[in-house]
Amino acid sequence: MNLSKTTKYAFRILGHMAKDEKVLYSAQQLHKDIDIPERYLRRLLTDLSKSGFIKSIQGRQGGFTFARDTSKITLMEIVDSIDGKDSIDGCILGYDVCVFNYSCPMHNVWEETKQKTIDTLTKTSLKDINNHPHDVF
Amino acid sequence: MNLSKTTKYAFRILGHMAKDEKVLYSAQQLHKDIDIPERYLRRLLTDLSKSGFIKSIQGRQGGFTFARDTSKITLMEIVDSIDGKDSIDGCILGYDVCVFNYSCPMHNVWEETKQKTIDTLTKTSLKDINNHPHDVF
DNA sequence: GTTAAATACTACAAACAAGTAGCATTTATG
DNA sequence: CATAAATGCTACTTGTTTGTAGTATTTAAC
Numbered sequence: 001m002n003l004s005k006t007t008k009y010a011f012r013i014l015g016h017m018a019k020d021e022k023v024l025y026s027a028q029q030l031h032k033d034i035d036i037p038e039r040y041l042r043r044l045l046t047d048l049s050k051s052g053f054i055k056s057i058q059g060r061q062g063g064f065t066f067a068r069d070t071s072k073i074t075l076m077e078i079v080d081s082i083d084g085k086d087s088i089d090g091c092i093l094g095y096d097v098c099v100f101n102y103s104c105p106m107h108n109v110w111e112e113t114k115q116k117t118i119d120t121l122t123k124t125s126l127k128d129i130n131n132h133p134h135d136v137f
Numbered sequence: 138m139n140l141s142k143t144t145k146y147a148f149r150i151l152g153h154m155a156k157d158e159k160v161l162y163s164a165q166q167l168h169k170d171i172d173i174p175e176r177y178l179r180r181l182l183t184d185l186s187k188s189g190f191i192k193s194i195q196g197r198q199g200g201f202t203f204a205r206d207t208s209k210i211t212l213m214e215i216v217d218s219i220d221g222k223d224s225i226d227g228c229i230l231g232y233d234v235c236v237f238n239y240s241c242p243m244h245n246v247w248e249e250t251k252q253k254t255i256d257t258l259t260k261t262s263l264k265d266i267n268n269h270p271h272d273v274f
Numbered sequence: 275g276t277t278a279a280a281t282a283c284t285a286c287a288a289a290c291a292a293g294t295a296g297c298a299t300t301t302a303t304g
Numbered sequence: 305c306a307t308a309a310a311t312g313c314t315a316c317t318t319g320t321t322t323g324t325a326g327t328a329t330t331t332a333a334c
Contacts, residue, residue, distance in 0.1 A: 001254075003141045004327055005322070008231030015230075015242050026280065046282060059331025060279045093152075094145030105152050105266040113257040117138075120250040129242040142292070163310065177293050183312060196301025199310045 001114070002087040003079065009036050009044055010078050014053060018070045018126040026063040050079040071127035077120060088118060138251070139224040140216065146181055147215050151190060155207045155263040163200040188218040208264035216258060225255060230245050 012034050017025055027042045034041070045064055049056045067071075079088060091098050092110045095099040100107045149171050154162055164179045171178070182201055184192045192204040203210075216225060228235050229247045237244045 001138060003138045005231055006231065011243065012230050019242075025174065029278085037323060039325075042281075043283095043323090049281090056281060057331095058281050058329075060277095061332055062280045062330080064281090070152065092145065093149050095144055103155075106148065109257070109261050109266050113254050116253050117250050120246070126244050129246050165310085174293055176295075178291090179311075180313095188312090193311060194301095195299075195311050197307095197309045198302055199300080201311090 001090075001092065001117070002083060004083050004087070006044065007079055007082045009041070010048060010082060011043065011075070012036065013041070014048070014073070014078065015129055017054070017064070017066065018130050021066050021070045021127075024057065024063040024065045034053075042104055047082075053078065053081075069127070070130075071125050073126045074122055075124050075126075075129075076118065076121035088121065089114070138227075138229065138254070139220060141220050141224070143181065144216055144219045146178070147185060147219060148180070148212070149173065151185070151210070151215065151263055152266055153265050154191070154201070154203065158203050158207045158264075159166075161200040161202045162192065166200075184219075190215065206264070207267075208262050210263045211259055212261050212263075212266075213255065213258035225258065226251070267268065 013030060013036070015036055016030070017023070027038070027045055027122075030036075030045070031038045031041055036044075045054070046056065048054050049064060050065055053073055056064050057061065057066045066107050076085075078086075079085075092114070093104070098104075098107075150167060150173070153167070153171055163176070164182055167173075167182070168175045168178055173181075182191070183193070185191050186201060186204075189204055190210055191201045192200050193199065213222075213225075216222075229243050229251070230241070234242075235244075247271070
């Protein structure tokens, strides 16, 4: 149950880009729009590009734009690419393997909550978050 | 949305102690029962003692035992004492203050899931996890 | 072709979390 | 009183994550 700062940065970046999904964004522009240290942001953009969420266009007039439709990119995929799936799905007691048996008191208590989190992350796409009702104000 | 390794250790320790809540546990015994580095475990026990979950008895034949009834200690309190409440309740985009408005796309999507997590942690006591049905096998 | 504006790569630095060590203090036991 | 077995305090070490810097590469514009 763990979202790193870097994953949160990725949410901000991709969530922002998804507002206008066909635009080509430069790192410089994104840095103006979002409060993330510039060099770190640039490195993260390269990583997100390697992960296949966005694609980079090099050279002058270059930048980043989505590699796939935003409706096809889920929050869970983003988490997974940075922190790994276990950061969410892992054992709440921190054990490497789930030793669920009569001696694990946490399992039943936590399982439902964890599943709710996984469901939300898995079902929510970058398109969804920008289509949400409150955005129609 | 973040449980540190230390908090997970605390869950293991207190969860284990709660199985027999009147017993006085020495650090050495707990180290035998639970796989946590001994010195780190000892330091953590002192911290949990300062936080008021358990109390320490010094000197030979000393150890640790609950300072309050296990039904009165919630998982949320434990998280709060180590990682702070914001580790769970904080903004999923990592902002210091929630700037919920028409421009925050994540808010509605995440709020319900976050609340479910907070509810589970707040409603579950150390007693609850050991009274759970599966324990009756 | 040269320049300028963009991304890519790689190494280093700083901050934070986790783990270790030494020694002090407390108290039951003989 | 001396010893042994426990916790308490504080500093240090290690590992991981976050942030920074330098330099290389790519490509549009002139």
